[in-house]
Amino acid sequence: MKSRWMKAISGAMVSALILASASVAVFAEEANTESTTEAVTEATSEAGMETESESEETCIGEHATVEVNGVSLYYEVAGEGKPVVLVHGNGGNHKVFHTEIQQLVDAGYQVYALDSRGQGENAPLDEYHYDDMAEDVYQFINKLELDKPAYYGWSDGGIIGLTLEIAHPDTLSVMAISGTNLNPEGADPDVIASIKEANDENPDPLNTLMLTEPNIDPEDLKNITIPVLVTAGSNDVILKEHTELIADSLPNSELKIVDGEDHGSYIQDSDIMGKLLIDFLQEHDY
Numbered sequence: 001m002k003s004r005w006m007k008a009i010s011g012a013m014v015s016a017l018i019l020a021s022a023s024v025a026v027f028a029e030e031a032n033t034e035s036t037t038e039a040v041t042e043a044t045s046e047a048g049m050e051t052e053s054e055s056e057e058t059c060i061g062e063h064a065t066v067e068v069n070g071v072s073l074y075y076e077v078a079g080e081g082k083p084v085v086l087v088h089g090n091g092g093n094h095k096v097f098h099t100e101i102q103q104l105v106d107a108g109y110q111v112y113a114l115d116s117r118g119q120g121e122n123a124p125l126d127e128y129h130y131d132d133m134a135e136d137v138y139q140f141i142n143k144l145e146l147d148k149p150a151y152y153g154w155s156d157g158g159i160i161g162l163t164l165e166i167a168h169p170d171t172l173s174v175m176a177i178s179g180t181n182l183n184p185e186g187a188d189p190d191v192i193a194s195i196k197e198a199n200d201e202n203p204d205p206l207n208t209l210m211l212t213e214p215n216i217d218p219e220d221l222k223n224i225t226i227p228v229l230v231t232a233g234s235n236d237v238i239l240k241e242h243t244e245l246i247a248d249s250l251p252n253s254e255l256k257i258v259d260g261e262d263h264g265s266y267i268q269d270s271d272i273m274g275k276l277l278i279d280f281l282q283e284h285d286y
């Protein structure tokens with residue numbers, strides 16, 4: 001399932017990414033009109049974004065739901081070992097990580113891959129906020145009694161991870177984020193303009209979320225002391241200088257710009273991000 005950022009870039013508009021989440025923040029449902037699709041496609045092309053492929057892979061673990069923060073969250077759990085929580089981008093679902101899930105399981109980790117509130121197998125909502133999504137994940141971790149898990153978030157998932165660790169410091173042991181922005185101005189302005197045009201014609205609460213949030217102060221990132229891997233593609237919908245700002249603002253970060261890749265091409269149906277993530281976890285003895 002594509003994230004909304006990705007669908008904005010590829011020309012199929014949704015309600016969810018990174019982006020998703022360009023996954024890009026990147027996205028899930030198809031646009032309702034041909035004109036909307038054409039407008040988004042043009043902006044995506046100009047932004048140098050590539051289209052995500054729809055994965056036909058099935059997940060390898062067990063599925064369950066859990067009630068947290070007033071909503072039901074659908075998730076997959078697979079493998080044995082230290083826990084790693086995965087969160088997708090806007091309008092996507094946990095299946096986007098089928099390659100990473102297999103890589104992490106093979107490396108000896110237990111993976112918890114969530115569908116964010118109102119997305120994937122969860123019932124859609126009329127309104128979305130990143131603070132709520134971060135609280136969902138925090139309560140998910142506590143309810144399943146995961147002891148300081150590792151976390152990987154793509155696009156919206158990265159925003160959720162940062163927001164979680166700001167609100168609840170040291171909930172996580174280590175974190176990796178990809179194609180993440182602190183505010184809407186951190187994304188390519190042409191893509192944002194096309195999403196706005198599409199949303200004006202056919203309002204979608206997940207698109208509204210991307211247009212109005214997040215609003216993270218870079219100063220707040222200084223309070224995140226755990227190791228954080230910050231990644232983006234060299235052709236990402238998230239501006240390179242914005243990704244660099246995030247890495248520079250985190251006191252214990254490592255920055256990796258993946259050459260020749262876009263918002264999601266090194267994540268979905270690719271083994272690149274999984275290798276980077278596993279290397280980072282092992283580097284920090286996790």
